[in-house]
Amino acid sequence: MGKFLPGKLPYEFLKKLVFTRLGVSDERLLVGPSIGEDAAVMEFGDKVLVLATDPITAATKDIGWLSVHINANDVASCGVRPRWFLCTILLPEGSDESMVDQILSQIDRACKELGISVIGGHTEISAGLNRPIIIGFMMGEAPRKRYVRTGGARPGDLIILTKGAGLEGTAVLASELEKELVPSLGRELVERAKRMMYEISVVKDAMVLMDSCEVHALHDPTEGGIASGIWEMALASNVSMEIYANSIPIREETQKICSHLGLNPLNILSSGALLASIKGEEAEKALKALESEGISAAIIGCVKKGKGVWMIKDKERRALSPPPRDEVYEVLESLLSSK
Amino acid sequence: MGKFLPGKLPYEFLKKLVFTRLGVSDERLLVGPSIGEDAAVMEFGDKVLVLATDPITAATKDIGWLSVHINANDVASCGVRPRWFLCTILLPEGSDESMVDQILSQIDRACKELGISVIGGHTEISAGLNRPIIIGFMMGEAPRKRYVRTGGARPGDLIILTKGAGLEGTAVLASELEKELVPSLGRELVERAKRMMYEISVVKDAMVLMDSCEVHALHDPTEGGIASGIWEMALASNVSMEIYANSIPIREETQKICSHLGLNPLNILSSGALLASIKGEEAEKALKALESEGISAAIIGCVKKGKGVWMIKDKERRALSPPPRDEVYEVLESLLSSK
The missing domain is CATH 3.90.650.10 (PurM-like C-terminal domain)
Known part of the structure; x- marks a missing residue:
């Protein structure tokens, strides 16, 4: 079997191996995993919830700030304002308070720029990393028909x-x-x-x-x-x-x-x-x-x-x-x- | 400043540097980031949404299966059935189809065991990793007063x-x-x-x-x-x-x-x-x-x-x-x- 190059996986592979393995189906899911869709849209009473996840894996000094904005973009691309953010922060061994401090300040600042609340997360020191990695999850809500794909x-x-x-x-x-x-x-x-x-x-x-x-x-x-x-x-x-x-x-x-x-x-x-x-x-x-x-x-x-x-x-x-x-x-x- | 050892960050640090930097506040957040709480609980009309994120960073052959169960546990610990899963899968360079295939099969199987739908995610090959890492995000819903903390x-x-x-x-x-x-x-x-x-x-x-x-x-x-x-x-x-x-x-x-x-x-x-x-x-x-x-x-x-x-x-x-x-x-x- 072929090996993958860094970056996103090929479309054909996603269609064959990812989109066919999605647990139980749910009729409340209005937009699920498919090519080009930036976020999931789910029915929730008279509203819809829009959810997305994206990592920042590149070594960059703005990693915390970027994580919020990149995930916010996915929700906004459904025409919906991003509102709630969770993130998992994985730090390399030897990370000190000042690095964590900087990342958290950036997340706080980016969230305030966009009017977003951080509602949960997980931070840990993880062996074998050469840089911090942040994986964000963003959520927004909209009236039932007020979203696009x-x-x-x-x-x-x-x-x-x-x-x-x-x-x-x-x-x-x-x-x-x-x-x-x-x-x-x-x-x-x-x-x-x-x-x-x-x-x-x-x-x-x-x-x-x-x-x-x-x-x-x-x-x-x-x-x-x-x-x-x-x-x-x-x-x-x-x-x-x-x-x-x-x-x-x-x-x-x-x-x-x-x-x-x-x-x-x-x-x-x-x-x-x-x-x-x-x-x-x-x-x-x-x-x-x-x-x-x-x-x-x-x-x-x-x-x-x-x-x-x-x-x-x-x-x-x-x-x-x-x-x-x-x-x-x-x-x-x-x-x-x-x- | 002190350096951190692998694992969770110290309680004192979380209180001082994490729980004070959470973007804008939201009065719909019923349970937010705090010591010992496994998930966030948010008001959503006459229901509550329960949300959690946890990574699997250890090298293990069951990584896909574990990611679903560990995240499901966080939502279940609010007394709420986990229903919807998103995940970011970060793969080391040189990953081939069979590795991705195995991880996705495990996620599919674990979700079917628990009645969960995979509603979104992100998979990428990421330089500088020596093992796959999966970061899950689980959500469930419950009637307004039917959750615990x-x-x-x-x-x-x-x-x-x-x-x-x-x-x-x-x-x-x-x-x-x-x-x-x-x-x-x-x-x-x-x-x-x-x-x-x-x-x-x-x-x-x-x-x-x-x-x-x-x-x-x-x-x-x-x-x-x-x-x-x-x-x-x-x-x-x-x-x-x-x-x-x-x-x-x-x-x-x-x-x-x-x-x-x-x-x-x-x-x-x-x-x-x-x-x-x-x-x-x-x-x-x-x-x-x-x-x-x-x-x-x-x-x-x-x-x-x-x-x-x-x-x-x-x-x-x-x-x-x-x-x-x-x-x-x-x-x-x-x-x-x-x-």
């Missing part, structure tokens, strides 16, 4: 992308490859790119959209970038999508760093850039609402009947498919292993 | 312990120190001790008690054994407890393995042995109900006004305090490091 896009919708493709990946690359990038691109640009990490929350983006227009689907594109995110949304919604290549917002920092490293900005980690499928007639209204809240966004495509995702560029039309693996992982592994 | 024991209650002290620790020691134990204690006893791992669920114990008598408090004693469990329950309930040393059920396997290794059976991992504080007049009824379901149990003490936990043995009365650290960890570290 990745698989809700409908023909006639327009697709909006907030902020810019590859936002998270740009920040990760700038932090990890700072020494390689500064000589060619300059310190100022690299510092700006690093700070893009602090824009990874899509909670406000999602809430503004839910309050301002008819949203049919939301998706927070993480691993595999917006190419994977768009592809997952089309697949989950059983529709076709046309994406206008020249309309995709890509920031200068992303463009320059990707160009320098030979990467495709559409194929790198993209938390912070929310994908939304909006009723066509309401897309302009949605853009105005986002803009008035200081969130940049653009219409990048439309939803059609059929299958497949197509990228339109200068009258050329080619199939858009997800990269086999996120290009950030590829470049970090090859550059770090060659050191 | 560790801190609910009342003067006049009798304390029941199911199965036997140190059940989980006995199984862990038998597996990890098999070669050391077999020559002195015999293969048959060690094999029986290893199989005690399959008795670690307290879900049935808790459900039988909730259905048969007036339960005031339940607690699943894990790290630090039943000495810690009893102490935590007394502290959380703001009561005093008297424990009759000769009444504590301790199985032959536990007695012999602990005696051989110089350990106190009350100070080792004890999942599977549920502590219950029951209205005094109903304790005999509770024992009969447990017995009729095939669960052995005994009355091991009583609850009084005041503070402190006292161990009564042959007319002698001494203070019972939790061990500084679980004795299983101590003995494994010293024996494994001397190899």
Whole structure:
């Protein structure tokens, strides 16, 4: 049997081995484990509960802060405000009070930024780790019909992308490859790119959209970038999508760093850039609402009947498919292993 | 600042640095993070939601199965049936399909044993791990007043312990120190001790008690054994407890393995042995109900006004305090490091 590379497991494997082994079935489960869905949605009286879990396994100084925001994004991608957080914190041997103190302060701060309560958790020192790992669980609630899913896009919708493709990946690359990038691109640009990490929350983006227009689907594109995110949304919604290549917002920092490293900005980690499928007639209204809240966004495509995702560029039309693996992982592994 | 040893963090540290950093407060939170509480309880309309998270970080062939049961125990210790499970599975580099397959089969099987649905999760290959780690998140629901907490024991209650002290620790020691134990204690006893791992669920114990008598408090004693469990329950309930040393059920396997290794059976991992504080007049009824379901149990003490936990043995009365650290960890570290 094949061995897996770091990152998410392949779609085919998930379909075959994960989604078929889910204990007893429950008819109150409205959205369960499936490709592209960011969170579970469960019926609870006249409300729904939205639940998600995500780990932060990368060594980063912002691990506590990130854990809250990454998990909050999953719940927000159902159009629902994240409210309650639990987390398990696994610490390497030799951890001291100051490390734990720092992580807990970050969690507290991120929760206060988003109006979230920490309601439970578990912290332990665990042998054999070389860095802290945090696994978060986020929950939110909404009225019975007031949620969306990745698989809700409908023909006639327009697709909006907030902020810019590859936002998270740009920040990760700038932090990890700072020494390689500064000589060619300059310190100022690299510092700006690093700070893009602090824009990874899509909670406000999602809430503004839910309050301002008819949203049919939301998706927070993480691993595999917006190419994977768009592809997952089309697949989950059983529709076709046309994406206008020249309309995709890509920031200068992303463009320059990707160009320098030979990467495709559409194929790198993209938390912070929310994908939304909006009723066509309401897309302009949605853009105005986002803009008035200081969130940049653009219409990048439309939803059609059929299958497949197509990228339109200068009258050329080619199939858009997800990269086999996120290009950030590829470049970090090859550059770090060659050191 | 001091460095921490493997295992749970010290109580004082939790009080000072964890329980004070919990984001925004929420008046719907009925039981939040505090010493000895196994799960969070949150108001949800005319019901309550019970939520818990626990990791399995030890290298064990039953990791998937254990993750479900350990998390189910936390919810059951609120007197509530566990229903919905999410988990994050972190796999070491080089993991192949058969390993993932095995873990997922175990999760599926354990969930079917307990009537639980897997409603979401996350699986990834993560660099720098030497073993799989699973972090579970369990949820259950109950009518508004139909739950208990560790801190609910009342003067006049009798304390029941199911199965036997140190059940989980006995199984862990038998597996990890098999070669050391077999020559002195015999293969048959060690094999029986290893199989005690399959008795670690307290879900049935808790459900039988909730259905048969007036339960005031339940607690699943894990790290630090039943000495810690009893102490935590007394502290959380703001009561005093008297424990009759000769009444504590301790199985032959536990007695012999602990005696051989110089350990106190009350100070080792004890999942599977549920502590219950029951209205005094109903304790005999509770024992009969447990017995009729095939669960052995005994009355091991009583609850009084005041503070402190006292161990009564042959007319002698001494203070019972939790061990500084679980004795299983101590003995494994010293024996494994001397190899």
